[in-house]
Amino acid sequence: MSYNEAELAIVREAADRDNTALASWVGSAGLDVATERVVPVSVDARDVVGELIQARNQVSRVGSDVSQIAKALNADGTVTPLQLEAALNTVEKAIRRVDEATRQVMRERRPRS
Numbered sequence: 001m002s003y004n005e006a007e008l009a010i011v012r013e014a015a016d017r018d019n020t021a022l023a024s025w026v027g028s029a030g031l032d033v034a035t036e037r038v039v040p041v042s043v044d045a046r047d048v049v050g051e052l053i054q055a056r057n058q059v060s061r062v063g064s065d066v067s068q069i070a071k072a073l074n075a076d077g078t079v080t081p082l083q084l085e086a087a088l089n090t091v092e093k094a095i096r097r098v099d100e101a102t103r104q105v106m107r108e109r110r111p112r113s
Contacts, residue, residue, distance in 0.1 A: 001026065048104045055097040062090045 003011060015025035032038045065087050072079045 045105075048101055051097065051101040052105070055094055055101055059091075059094040059098065062087065062094055066091065 011026060012022055014029075015022045018025060020028070033040060069079050069084060069087055
């Protein structure tokens, strides 16, 4: 295996960051990819995955809020229309974020010519 100077500098930096000998780091990284323990992704794809994780967390929080609103409405009707509208607006925002992130992932998966 051979690297040009720029590539070698990148690989050395990664090995140093993991406090691992260069050859050991290269071997481990190669095996991790070959055995599918890790899947290499572009920086852009990593950002998209991060956005999806954030959106999923937000949707989960909103789902809890909506459940609490429904419980309160069923119990004694103490939820105001303004509170319900705020929860629904948050749900819509979360859905838009998930939709955009999903579209981005779909664009990344398209074969490039």
